[in-house]
Amino acid sequence: MNNIVSACGAEQGLITVDQALDLIRDKIQVLETENLKLNQALNRYLAEDIYSSINLPLFSQSAVDGYALSAPSTIEPNRSFALVGEIQAGHASELQLTQGQAVRIFTGAKIPLGTTTVARQEIVKIIDSSRIEITESLKAHTDIRDVGEEIAVGDLLASSGQQLSVGAIASLSMAGIQTVNVFQYPKVAVVITGDEVAASVEDFAAGKIFDANAPLIQAWFQQQSQQVEIFHVADTEHAVTALIQTLSKAYDLILTTGGVSVGDYDFIRPVTLNLGFEQIFWKVKQKPGKPIFFATLQRADHSACYLLGLPGNPAAVYMGMQIYTSAVLNALQGQKQPPNWFSAVLTHDVKMDARERFLRMSASFDQSILKVKSLSKQQSHMLSNLMQANCLVRIPAGQTMLEGQIVQGLFIGS
């Protein structure tokens, strides 16, 4: 871990991580909604409450493979019934049972009118093609799934704001939901700045470095089943201006990497402000990623373009995607809850730093307690510990944290 207490952490007037996240949630204007087929809506946020228009089960049905019976009360062993037919799952039947009659039935098949109970096939002896016998005592209303016992017409199935997980898609499908009203997913452009970043092998020359940021951001969006367009731009005011101006007309969010500090070649912020963007925040008291920049441009049609400027070092980009880009994408889709931080026990001391830190750690469960352990190589130009890390842990500013203390964090996938 990086034990250096950086002098620039002492800079006055920086906002905190939580203040930055609050600003994202407060200032962002939610996107329009759209109607999608349910099978196109994975991971989207609902823009409507959904009520059931059907009962689930749709009809009273057998819970087992066996026989639907008609009998006035509990059936004693050795009682026999007249077998009058068969009902396969998925096939409608006009049959109506009268007392003493039975019908062969299968799991999920609609029980005929007159059914009082169902005997699973394990307790049925077949006498001949027209007669069966029940071998055990059997109560009324056994192994019947009643119409509407899970969901009744008019029940709330899902609430506005809820994210459509795999399970939610399955559950709504079962209730016959075919389309959903959801918030639009933002159109995102990614701008990679920095002459030191090689865009391809051909670009690679002394003084340039391999680009981790474009692959990182592309993979991050791919992980959420989303595509992004990636643009590389040279470190000149003219090139940056032309690109941002063009993108600001067509995209809801422009993500940039690099060029947001105070170096002589850090054009993102001045260019953006010149183009009419309004700064929401610049610089957060955090490590990595202090010079993060967030701004908005109101367009003539009253829609907005947002620009999230991540610092160029890959550790800041990685943290920025997990913490800030997530928050921006969610807020644009009306989801303004804080991230789902876990709490965990530190397995070792962590030295104080003037800024809040996000450390890449390894988390594991020990008898229900989540324990986190820092990995080496935490500096902002280093990423190799992401091969082992499974979480980002927040270390509060200005505090020495001791082994056994509780910290917050986020899982970041395997």
Added chain:
Amino acid sequence: MNNIVSACGAEQGLITVDQALDLIRDKIQVLETENLKLNQALNRYLAEDIYSSINLPLFSQSAVDGYALSAPSTIEPNRSFALVGEIQAGHASELQLTQGQAVRIFTGAKIPLGTTTVARQEIVKIIDSSRIEITESLKAHTDIRDVGEEIAVGDLLASSGQQLSVGAIASLSMAGIQTVNVFQYPKVAVVITGDEVAASVEDFAAGKIFDANAPLIQAWFQQQSQQVEIFHVADTEHAVTALIQTLSKAYDLILTTGGVSVGDYDFIRPVTLNLGFEQIFWKVKQKPGKPIFFATLQRADHSACYLLGLPGNPAAVYMGMQIYTSAVLNALQGQKQPPNWFSAVLTHDVKMDARERFLRMSASFDQSILKVKSLSKQQSHMLSNLMQANCLVRIPAGQTMLEGQIVQGLFIGS
């Protein structure tokens, strides 16, 4: 939660969940490997160890925006240097510093030969265009990132078997890795059986139900950025035979839903065995999903086709995807570790059942302790609690579990 102790749980000779998972890992023949561009390899498993062919950093560089200096030892305040040029990040320089010289430099730029330390711009006073003064004491070798300090040529970057997460892709990109040798992702066909399942709105009629299984499986694969082909088949021996025979020639894995029990219309197992598949297991002592079926067909070219037959009820399909399909897909890609079970504390008693159960629960952290709480509507034909569930929890067979006891589970996404 379902408190019914099912009679069929007492069935003799069923294997346990862990035995079934062991059989999957033992019996599966790993797929061939392929070379992919790194940016196409998200979530794949490496089939090679990867060693670095470069140093990281690639060259010694400045860690800050400031001035590279040449001085024999610690620099005292007010010492001045001759400014001889500027090096921007990404631009090579032939400059060589001699004692008493300085060069303007930016974060990530290659330090020139002769550099002994770097002064961040905050501690530098510009005297004129050719002279600067250091305002604070400055030690040798400050704010220099040394060549190879993170990774040296020949260091192991990633090991065979490791999954390529977003962080891994970023980290390998930074080390200049362009292509990777990974295990092929299995070609998967999904077969939805059951005349009771409506394939479309037009199919929907009395006695049919809305299909949760196809949307569930499609969304599950979409969540992992994978496509699958989905086929619906009628409940006839002829139709099932024709389809499975065709698919078994072209796919690595056939996933089926329904038709694996002992009902008169349960054709999957007999048809599969008739086609020459060898049964690996059938029936697991679990709830839901007892009649799960797993088989393999050796093809003439020595490759294999596997068939995983999930029971048709949606709760069994959901559990089957999370527990068994995951294990099969991983094993086909050479990943034979058990799932990454969490451990958590039960917040209430859970009644005994003869079979091991997978209950859909809600998990949350309380001061680093993960606590799980069961949701209502756990029966196998019910899915609506997936709107709230965020984990599947294993309840051991034949034990009453008490509040405060530790259980294992898996997170299942938001």
